[in-house]
Amino acid sequence: MSTQQAEPESQEAPKDPEMQGAESPAAEKQKGGGMVDQTSTDASELEGETVHIKVFRYDPEVEAKQEPRFDDFHVPFEKGMTVLDAVMYARDEYDSSLTFRHSCRQAVCGSDAFFVNGKQRLGCKTQIADLEQPVRIEPLPHQEVVKDLVVDMDHFYDQMHTVEPYFQQEDLPDGELEEQRQSRENREKVKMSTRCIWCGACMSSCNIAAGDNEYLGPAAINKAYRFAMDEREDEEIKEHRLRILEQEHGVWRCQTQFSCTEVCPKDIPLTEHIQELKREAVKKNLKFW
Numbered sequence: 613m614s615t616q617q618a619e620p621e622s623q624e625a626p627k628d629p630e631m632q633g634a635e636s637p638a639a640e641k642q643k644g645g646g647m648v649d650q651t652s653t654d655a656s657e658l659e660g661e662t663v664h665i666k667v668f669r670y671d672p673e674v675e676a677k678q679e680p681r682f683d684d685f686h687v688p689f690e691k692g693m694t695v696l697d698a699v700m701y702a703r704d705e706y707d708s709s710l711t712f713r714h715s716c717r718q719a720v721c722g723s724d725a726f727f728v729n730g731k732q733r734l735g736c737k738t739q740i741a742d743l744e745q746p747v748r749i750e751p752l753p754h755q756e757v758v759k760d761l762v763v764d765m766d767h768f769y770d771q772m773h774t775v776e777p778y779f780q781q782e783d784l785p786d787g788e789l790e791e792q793r794q795s796r797e798n799r800e801k802v803k804m805s806t807r808c809i810w811c812g813a814c815m816s817s818c819n820i821a822a823g824d825n826e827y828l829g830p831a832a833i834n835k836a837y838r839f840a841m842d843e844r845e846d847e848e849i850k851e852h853r854l855r856i857l858e859q860e861h862g863v864w865r866c867q868t869q870f871s872c873t874e875v876c877p878k879d880i881p882l883t884e885h886i887q888e889l890k891r892e893a894v895k896k897n898l899k900f901w
């Protein structure tokens with residue numbers, strides 16, 4: 613099987629690395645709420661072929677790489693190949709300086725959320741055969757780019773911690789080994805909200821978060837939902853969290869655009885959870901901003 617890498621060529625990369633992606637035609641489509649073009653190819657059609665990926669490059673520490681650009685790589689296709697597999701191949705075989713995060717390779721750690729063909733996706737969960745070529749791979753929009761596909765997640769983590777994402781119940785069961793039981797119905801209620809892997813895809817897709825840096829964002833609100841609806845959590849703490857959520861940059865900022873729900877790789881009904889928390893806030897306080 614012959615493999616080759618095209619000479620990296622400069623593409624029409626935006627000047628401001630923080631705003632990359634948001635300016636691409638695909639991103640423009642997404643802003644309008646539409647899905648980007650996506651074809652599903654029979655993987656056997658690609659066997660023996662190379663796939664063309666265009667990868668965003670930026671390195672503020674190397675003078676020659678401070679201007680954002682896209683590099684082209686042609687990667688030999690293998691059945692089941694994911695976007696992460698393709699960028700790993702490009703790094704291992706063509707350019708060891710290509711930088712990105714990954715760990716579990718099975719949609720659990722949340723570290724490889726990229727902007728692929730104009731949509732936030734987990735690299736390890738996205739099949740190359742399902743994408744139009746060339747496959748354009750960029751860092752998550754609306755976050756500061758540290759290098760290549762790596763973005764600074766500090767603000768996202770700060771927002772997550774704002775809602776105090778841990779149990780704080782006063783009444784613990786007697787005895788060290790005693791379980792803290794939950795009814796089946798309550799488990800069903802919170803089940804989806806517990807699936808969050810902190811990948812940041814939802815926050816990156818949210819127009820409100822892009823314009824309001826203080827907005828808690830869908831992931832943090834979902835995390836608050838997870839505890840707000842859990843029958844084992846302390847009632848006073850639930851009220852305390854609700855007060856955090858109904859602040860000016862909390863749930864009332866959400867304009868139910870569903871972009872977060874659309875991109876979440878764990879299929880969490882984020883917009884629905886935000887709406888439910890708005891209703892809870894109304895029941896408690898009737899406070900609007």
Ligand code: SF4
Nearest residue numbers: 808809811812814876
């Ligand atoms: S809610 Fe979904 S998209 Fe948002 S951080 Fe969690 S897993 Fe990722």
Ligand code: FES
Nearest residue numbers: 716717721722736
């Ligand atoms: S590598 Fe862990 S979620 Fe993709």
